[in-house]
Amino acid sequence: MTFEPESSARRTYSFLGPVGTFTEAALAQVPEARGQEWRSVHNVGEALADVVSGRSHAAVIAIENSVDGGVSTAQDALATMPGLRIIGEYLVPVEFVLVGRPGAKLEDVALISAHPVAxxxxxxxxxxxxxxxxHVPAASNVASAMGMLEGTSDADAAISPPGVLEHHELELLASKIGDNADAVTRFVLVARTVAPPSPTGADKTSLIVELPEDHPGALLEMLEQFATRGINLSLLASRPIGDALGRYRFVIDADGHIEDERMADALLGLRRFSPKVIFLGSYPRADHAVVHYPERYSNDVFAEARDWLRALISGEPEA
Incomplete structure (x- = not known):
């Protein structure tokens, strides 16, 4: 999927580095990024700033983890940096290995370097x-191993993603050490604002919505914009706006595409309800799961209702 005419120039994609991270593994799943320039950055803000400035064609960032939930730094950045659009998502299984310096043995490990989440x-x-x-904390999953190799850490071993073994000379002490074998991280491909790709029938729409005011039932009113149109939400996460206590924005993933009549109608309802609705994008689901919904919420039903209303306004006799 591309969002501008192709040219002979190589495109640049930003990802949270260094090499060997889960984010690099997600970028490897992006077909249009293969054979292009991959730019390693230090944080999510830098990756998205690359996109806004035009330094990069797009960036891959982690947005949600099946164990730890939403990635707050990514959600907050998308809420506050204008001009961005999600154009794809990718899933990466979360698998950890324990590595040491060449020749290390598992029975000799006493001090382990690891990112706190890992x-x-x-x-x-x-x-x-x-x-x-x-345990000694590390800045990232790869930094844990790099600090050990470079001598800046006294650790005997490090917890890292398996990809680190492809780039550095390390001793594999143990594999599949994660406590949840089904853990997965969801990554999104973020570009500058563009028209969404065409609907596939297996799509997702991402939004950020602020409540207009704090009053009883305000959250229910927002959710009803989806419920009354038969739209399922696969993610609903709250993040503080930061300007006062009790003020929140909501990060939402809704099943469907903006070109679906029911989704378009829900967005119109949200726009009337909220002073700020950020449309992050409609894009194909990574799991390719077709979105199912009751027949009463089909595109034809919404179109027929509009035609019925127009006929009433124009004075046409009822059939």
Whole structure:
């Protein structure tokens, strides 16, 4: 999928580096990024700023984890940086390995370097296999291994994604050490604002909506814009706006495409309801699951209702 005419110039894609991260594994799933320039950045803000400035054609960022929920830094950045649009999503299984310096042995491990989230997701395995270990936090899943190799960390081993072994000379001490074998992280491909790709029937629409005011039933009023049109929500997460206590915006993933009559009607309802609705994009689902809905919410039903209303206004006799 592309959002501008193709040219002979190589395109640049930003991702949270360094090489070997889960984000790089997600970028490897993007067909149009293969053979192009991949730019490693230090944080989500930098990746999205690359897109806004035109330095990069698009960026891949983590948006949700099946164990830890939404990635707040990514959600907040999308809420506050204008001119961005999600054009695709990709799923990466979360698998961790324990690595050491060349020649290291598992029984000698006493101090483990790991990003706090990765450490938490491997704690059961660590407690049963290395009960006497100590933990030193690392800035990222790959930084944990790099600090050990470069001598900036005293750790005997590091928790990292499997991809780190493809780029660095490390000893594999244990594989599949995560406590949840079904853990997965959802990544999105973000470009500058463009028209959404055509509907496929297996689509998702992402939004950020602010409540107009804090009053009883305000959240219910927002949710009714979807419920009364037969739209299922696969993600509903609250994030503080930051200007006062009790003020929240809601990150929403809704099943369907903006060109679906029921979704378009829901967005019109949201726009009337909320002072700020951010449309992040309609794009194909990574799991290709077809969106099913009752027949009373089909496009034809919405079109017939509009035609009926026009006929009433024009004074046409009822059939």
């Amino acid at each position: 450490y938490a997701q491997c704690l059961q395995w660590l407690s049963s296999t290395l009960p006497a270990h100590a």
